[in-house]
Amino acid sequence: MRSPSTKLKLYNTLSRQKENFRPLNKSKVSLYTCGPTVYNFAHIGNLRTYIFEDILERTLLFLGFNVKRVMNITDVGHLTNDSDEGEDKMEQEAHKEKKDVLEVAHIYTEAFLNDIKKLNIKIPKIIAPATKFIPEQQKLIQKLFEKGLAYETKNAVYFDVTRYGLKKYLRLSRQPIEEKRIAVRAKVVKDPEKKHPSDFALWFKITGKFKNHVLQWDSPWEKGFPGWHIECSAISEYFLKQPFDIHTGGIDHIAVHHTNEMAQSEGAYNKELAHFWLHGEFLVINNERMGKSLGNFLTLRKIEDRSLPPLAYRYFILGAHYRSQLNFHWEALESSNQSLQNLYKQVGRLIFDARQSKMKILRHDYEKKFLTALSDDLNTPQALASLHALLYDDKLSPVQRLDTAKKFDKVLQLSLIETARKRMRIPFHISVAKKHYHAFRRNQQFVQSDTLRKRLNALGYGVEDTPYGPFLWPIKQK
Ligand code: AMP
Ligand code: ZN
Numbered sequence: 001m002r003s004p005s006t007k008l009k010l011y012n013t014l015s016r017q018k019e020n021f022r023p024l025n026k027s028k029v030s031l032y033t034c035g036p037t038v039y040n041f042a043h044i045g046n047l048r049t050y051i052f053e054d055i056l057e058r059t060l061l062f063l064g065f066n067v068k069r070v071m072n073i074t075d076v077g078h079l080t081n082d083s084d085e086g087e088d089k090m091e092q093e094a095h096k097e098k099k100d101v102l103e104v105a106h107i108y109t110e111a112f113l114n115d116i117k118k119l120n121i122k123i124p125k126i127i128a129p130a131t132k133f134i135p136e137q138q139k140l141i142q143k144l145f146e147k148g149l150a151y152e153t154k155n156a157v158y159f160d161v162t163r164y165g166l167k168k169y170l171r172l173s174r175q176p177i178e179e180k181r182i183a184v185r186a187k188v189v190k191d192p193e194k195k196h197p198s199d200f201a202l203w204f205k206i207t208g209k210f211k212n213h214v215l216q217w218d219s220p221w222e223k224g225f226p227g228w229h230i231e232c233s234a235i236s237e238y239f240l241k242q243p244f245d246i247h248t249g250g251i252d253h254i255a256v257h258h259t260n261e262m263a264q265s266e267g268a269y270n271k272e273l274a275h276f277w278l279h280g281e282f283l284v285i286n287n288e289r290m291g292k293s294l295g296n297f298l299t300l301r302k303i304e305d306r307s308l309p310p311l312a313y314r315y316f317i318l319g320a321h322y323r324s325q326l327n328f329h330w331e332a333l334e335s336s337n338q339s340l341q342n343l344y345k346q347v348g349r350l351i352f353d354a355r356q357s358k359m360k361i362l363r364h365d366y367e368k369k370f371l372t373a374l375s376d377d378l379n380t381p382q383a384l385a386s387l388h389a390l391l392y393d394d395k396l397s398p399v400q401r402l403d404t405a406k407k408f409d410k411v412l413q414l415s416l417i418e419t420a421r422k423r424m425r426i427p428f429h430i431s432v433a434k435k436h437y438h439a440f441r442r443n444q445q446f447v448q449s450d451t452l453r454k455r456l457n458a459l460g461y462g463v464e465d466t467p468y469g470p471f472l473w474p475i476k477q478k
Pocket of ligand 1 (some may be wrong): 035038046048248251281284290
């Protein structure tokens with residue numbers, strides 16, 4: 001394991017610059033990543049954010065840190081509109097599918113876990129559904145009342161942004177208050193008792209449009225259910241305490257969700273919520289953000305339906321820096337897949353050569369380049385470039401290249417070695433044909449060897465002649 005002293009620089013949204021990362025608690029990094037709202041399948045834009053977070057976690061591990069990662073699952077309280085209007089997304093979907101709300105949550109949580117598994121994303125050690133942390137959320141709301149930062153109306157309990165301080169409130173987003181006010185007004189504030197249009201709900205009461213809300217809990221402020229943001233404040237405090245090291249999400253979270261989380265947590269405990277705030281840029285399609293509500297989204301299943309492997313999508317994502325917008329189109333994904341398949345074949349070839357090659361071990365600086373790339377705010381395109389250069393550097397022995405690639409794959413997670421080994425397993429009748437082919441070539445019976453090569457091709461295997469005999473590789477990837 002590497003020493004955690006390697007300088008890692010991360011772009012902190014709070015300061016709008018790259019900063020040297022040092023954990024608050026020696027080598028243990030506390031990481032909070034906002035999870036999905038489980039009312040539908042994750043789309044590949046959401047999955048881009050989870051891949052970025054996975055690279056972050058794996059880079060930290062690679063650098064020798066221990067990581068305690070927490071992810072929430074939003075199964076209540078996330079409304080269709082950010083300014084406390086609209087319906088609860090979960091209840092709306094349950095109604096549409098004629099299912100129980102928690103059943104919907106279960107179905108899409110499982111689907112989400114399945115998707116991230118297919119993308120080789122490490123499942124967070126702690127996954128916390130909002131509905132399992134209601135007492136913690138209520139405790140936090142009570143704390144906000146004690147601090148004079150919460151008030152109750154007929155419909156809800158709100159966070160008092162003015163009492164908290166508008167300047168402080170906009171610390172993360174750096175949005176001019178006028179802009180924020182206009183944005184909120186544009187969405188029509190329906191609760192006349194709200195003191196300021198930016199005040200946001202901590203608790204919704206079972207009344208008015210929510211009178212049939214299925215999920216509801218007793219509380220000091222009438223039966224109801226929590227607002228969306230309070231779950232992250234309560235869950236992060238429960239598992240990580242305040243302040244913790246890194247908080248992440250997509251850039252859409254900066255202006256509303258993370259701004260509100262920060263205000264609640266910092267208002268309640270007079271302590272910073274998180275030291276570093278990292279945000280992944282959007283995946284766009286036809287120059288428009290991919291979004292569930294925009295109806296322009298694709299799921300991982302759609303990619304698989306086109307016989308493209310999920311890891312081709314991971315490779316596609318790693319080809320762009322997480323802070324740049326990335327435009328999705330099928331041709332780009334196809335071409336990422338082609339590059340990935342070429343890498344698998346090259347790794348296969350190295351495994352094949354490694355059995356015979358007696359090359360000496362040389363010093364090289366690929367590992368340094370790889371580390372430098374990732375340590376520079378997770379520069380995955382550069383890290384991929386060093387993987388490519390390494391695998392094709394024939395001054396280095398196959399064993400050396402494989403050993404180093406194996407290390408790189410701890411972070412990149414493209415299943416390089418496993419996939420290559422799997423592809424190299426050939427059925428018995430093919431290995432018999434391969435032996436015959438090799439014998440014909442050795443005996444210079446080229447007519448026979450050519451015939452057999454064509455037969456092997458027809459059976460789905462390409463044949464490459466190497467100094468160590470024929471190297472077989474399946475033409476169609478499975
Ligand atoms: P949600 O399930 O809507 O809470 O979103 C889950 C995660 O996906 C959040 O971190 C969002 O910021 C992120 N996200 C949403 N849309 C996109 C997109 N088009 N590209 C990248 N990330 C996104
Ligand atoms: Zn959150």
